[in-house]
Amino acid sequence: MAQNLTRKILEKHLVKGELTPGSEIGIRIDQTLTQDATGTMAYLQFEAMGVSRVRTELSVSYVDHNTLQMGFRNPDDHRYLRTVAAKYGIIFSPPGTGICHQLHLENFAKPGKTLIGSDSHTPTAGGVGSLAMGAGGLSVALAMGGEAYFLPCPKVVRVWLDGELQGWASAKDIILHLLGELTVKGGVGKVFEYAGPGVATLTVPERATITNMGAELGATTSIFPSDEQTRMFLRSMGRENDFVELLADEGAAYEEEIRIDLNVLEPLAAAPHMPDRRVRIKDLAGMKVEQSCIGSCTNSSYADLKTVALLLKGKRIKPETDLLIAPGSKQVLKMLSSEGLIDPLLDSGARLLEAACGPCIGMGGSPVSGGVSVRTFNRNFEGRSATKDAQVYLVSPATAAMIALCGEFSDPAGWGTPPAKPELPEQAPDIRHLFIYPPEDGSKVEILRGPNIAPLPPFESMPARIEAPVAIKVGDDITTDHILPAGAEITALRSNIPAISKHIFGRVDEGFVGRIQTAGKGVIIGGENYGQGSSREHAALGPRYLGVKAVIVKSLARIHRANLVNFGILPLLLTNKDDYAKFTLGVSVTIPADEITPGGTVELTLDTGERIAVGNDLTAQELAIIKAGGLLNTVGRPAGS
Numbered sequence: 001m002a003q004n005l006t007r008k009i010l011e012k013h014l015v016k017g018e019l020t021p022g023s024e025i026g027i028r029i030d031q032t033l034t035q036d037a038t039g040t041m042a043y044l045q046f047e048a049m050g051v052s053r054v055r056t057e058l059s060v061s062y063v064d065h066n067t068l069q070m071g072f073r074n075p076d077d078h079r080y081l082r083t084v085a086a087k088y089g090i091i092f093s094p095p096g097t098g099i100c101h102q103l104h105l106e107n108f109a110k111p112g113k114t115l116i117g118s119d120s121h122t123p124t125a126g127g128v129g130s131l132a133m134g135a136g137g138l139s140v141a142l143a144m145g146g147e148a149y150f151l152p153c154p155k156v157v158r159v160w161l162d163g164e165l166q167g168w169a170s171a172k173d174i175i176l177h178l179l180g181e182l183t184v185k186g187g188v189g190k191v192f193e194y195a196g197p198g199v200a201t202l203t204v205p206e207r208a209t210i211t212n213m214g215a216e217l218g219a220t221t222s223i224f225p226s227d228e229q230t231r232m233f234l235r236s237m238g239r240e241n242d243f244v245e246l247l248a249d250e251g252a253a254y255e256e257e258i259r260i261d262l263n264v265l266e267p268l269a270a271a272p273h274m275p276d277r278r279v280r281i282k283d284l285a286g287m288k289v290e291q292s293c294i295g296s297c298t299n300s301s302y303a304d305l306k307t308v309a310l311l312l313k314g315k316r317i318k319p320e321t322d323l324l325i326a327p328g329s330k331q332v333l334k335m336l337s338s339e340g341l342i343d344p345l346l347d348s349g350a351r352l353l354e355a356a357c358g359p360c361i362g363m364g365g366s367p368v369s370g371g372v373s374v375r376t377f378n379r380n381f382e383g384r385s386a387t388k389d390a391q392v393y394l395v396s397p398a399t400a401a402m403i404a405l406c407g408e409f410s411d412p413a414g415w416g417t418p419p420a421k422p423e424l425p426e427q428a429p430d431i432r433h434l435f436i437y438p439p440e441d442g443s444k445v446e447i448l449r450g451p452n453i454a455p456l457p458p459f460e461s462m463p464a465r466i467e468a469p470v471a472i473k474v475g476d477d478i479t480t481d482h483i484l485p486a487g488a489e490i491t492a493l494r495s496n497i498p499a500i501s502k503h504i505f506g507r508v509d510e511g512f513v514g515r516i517q518t519a520g521k522g523v524i525i526g527g528e529n530y531g532q533g534s535s536r537e538h539a540a541l542g543p544r545y546l547g548v549k550a551v552i553v554k555s556l557a558r559i560h561r562a563n564l565v566n567f568g569i570l571p572l573l574l575t576n577k578d579d580y581a582k583f584t585l586g587v588s589v590t591i592p593a594d595e596i597t598p599g600g601t602v603e604l605t606l607d608t609g610e611r612i613a614v615g616n617d618l619t620a621q622e623l624a625i626i627k628a629g630g631l632l633n634t635v636g637r638p639a640g641s
């Protein structure tokens with residue numbers, strides 16, 4: 001039978017279930033990645049499993065989020081990550097080497113392999129034909145231990161690309177266009193598989209920009225075929241041996257299809273505060289811009305930054321506009337440097353930052369109060385920049401550079417001729433000697449922990465009947481940034497659950513933590529797409545530690561749902577969405593937890609006497625995990641933790 005690309009990879013890795021959309025499947029995972037903000041917890045969980053060595057083909061631990069070392073916490077965590085990697089057979093990427101997804105694409109991602117990462121933009125590796133998914137840290141820990149990764153079998157959407165990008169339009173505009181069409185909820189339960197004649201016109205870094213930001217659609221992942229472009233990319237990276245051709249079969253079936261004519265796309269932005277608020281750049285002309293940031297795992301490749309350097313060459317940015325540039329990796333920096341392209345950046349007045357996530361995770365580079373910031377990043381949620389009233393627009397690197405030169409949005413028709421698309425060198429500089437490879441035998445390695453590393457708290461199993469007050473009621477599209485904000489101060493506490501939990505919902509409702517601590521327990525009421533955004537499992541772990549028993553919502557985002565299950569919080573779905581109005585802060589909710597069955601419906605009772613039907617989309621295995629108090633309780637935990 002003719003197969004699409006996604007199905008081919010899934011079939012090859014299937015260990016449990018059937019490839020019927022919506023039904024639960026288990027797949028074998030070839031590669032894992034972690035970044036430091038989620039990695040410390042993932043490795044604490046891996047240690048708790050008692051496995052002596054990772055069982056994947058390749059696992060890499062990157063440090064790219066919390067690279068600032070202004071106190072003991074981040075360096076302590078980096079040392080823990082380095083030593084735990086050496087002990088268990090994991091490659092370690094030290095701070096400053098680059099952003100996890102950019103580095104993984106350049107150095108390790110392979111066509112046809114499965115990859116899960118404790119970061120929601122892991123689908124970046126779909127640019128070379130990997131089936132790459134963001135997952136909670138615990139799922140990554142389990143995959144490192146050789147366990148299957150469980151997910152609902154996705155629908156496969158064929159995104160048919162016709163034509164070729166013209167003028168100032170870029171790969172970023174393809175994904176911003178798609179987000180405008182489908183919204184941040186449009187990809188839930190789906191893999192976006194790119195096909196059509198337009199695919200061959202896109203380089204791997206351009207493809208990776210698109211698959212990276214497919215995460216903003218809520219998609220399971222996005223993937224491009226592995227073709228001549230892939231071969232050229234891997235050759236340039238010194239990895240032609242990793243190339244295999246991987247195409248969908250002629251006549252393969254797809255559940256859905258979307259068509260995009262690349263010829264007619266124009267420069268776009270996502271307006272504050274959602275990545276799907278698509279607007280044309282020319283329609284924003286005249287708006288003053290105080291800051292332009294170029295970088296992040298979406299747009300920090302050699303081609304992106306070379307385009308920027310060529311645009312800035314011999315010019316000076318406007319004095320009122322701050323321009324920050326963070327390259328994706330040291331390899332990108334070395335390529336720019338060998339071509340004399342660092343000078344044009346520096347001479348333009350831009351600030352060159354470390355090769356790391358930087359301003360994307362609020363690690364410096366915050367905009368001025370009430371300022372407009374254009375960013376080549378993938379998220380513009382309110383407060384993510386660490387300036388609550390900043391207005392963040394997501395744009396392409398060329399647009400960000402032109403705006404820095406103009407000091408405001410302007411019509412691209414007046415920008416002149418865009419620079420030619422940069423081509424990768426035949427042989428890019430190799431930076432693989434900068435990774436720290438684990439010894440063959442890690443048994444003698446001592447894991448070094450500082451005071452910031454707190455053991456995981458124990459979690460009790462689910463009671464037969466839950467009685468808890470509504471501790472918070474939130475609206476639609478609540479992101480994991482709302483639940484637990486990013487930023488240097490808070491993320492430095494990521495390996496200390498009691499400490500980080502004090503910040504849960506801190507920017508949404510300052511009374512939440514006090515309320516739930518007084519009651520000792522609570523439930524969360526949410527609207528549509530609750531928990532969208534990053535894979536941050538602390539957004540489930542923190543509430544669990546504080547005593548949250550259930551999240552009762554209209555709908556849930558995929559990774560957050562998995563994190564709730566993994567940490568033993570019941571995710572319940574309102575059968576009638578209008579019942580949302582019946583919940584008020586403090587009202588006591590009684591849930592007959594022992595009557596819940598996979599996919600079944602139960603009635604909750606409020607102390608007002610109201611009875612409300614709720615369903616779930618849990619599998620039998622997921623329900624068993626929740627009843628046990630979380631996944632870690634089912635795989636063991638070392639003495640004393």
Ligand code: F3S
Binds near residue numbers: 064099101121361378
């Ligand atoms: Fe880092 Fe931002 Fe990507 S935090 S991994 S650059 S989304």
